[in-house]
Amino acid sequence: MSKQQREEERQAIISQLQKLDRHGVWTDEQSKNEGYPRMTLREARKKLEEMLDPKNH
Numbered sequence: 001m002s003k004q005q006r007e008e009e010r011q012a013i014i015s016q017l018q019k020l021d022r023h024g025v026w027t028d029e030q031s032k033n034e035g036y037p038r039m040t041l042r043e044a045r046k047k048l049e050e051m052l053d054p055k056n057h
Contacts, residue, residue, distance in 0.1 A: 006041050013044040020051050 001009075017026045025031055028038040039047070050056055 010039070010041040010044050013041070013048050014039065016048060017044065017051065020048075 014026045017024060025034050025036060026039065031038050
């Protein structure tokens with residue numbers, strides 16, 4: 001997977017996270033404004049998996 005493909009996947013997952021939790025800090029800009037590092041692809045995948053897991057609802 002190319003760097004561009006990883007970034008596109010990361011952005012797509014971040015978009016899904018925003019839809020699932022409108023009040024979360026997901027985008028690079030939001031993270032920067034809150035003093036957090038930008039979310040990595042690995043972190044985004046893990047968070048999406050957690051949010052979609054029925055055990056967490």
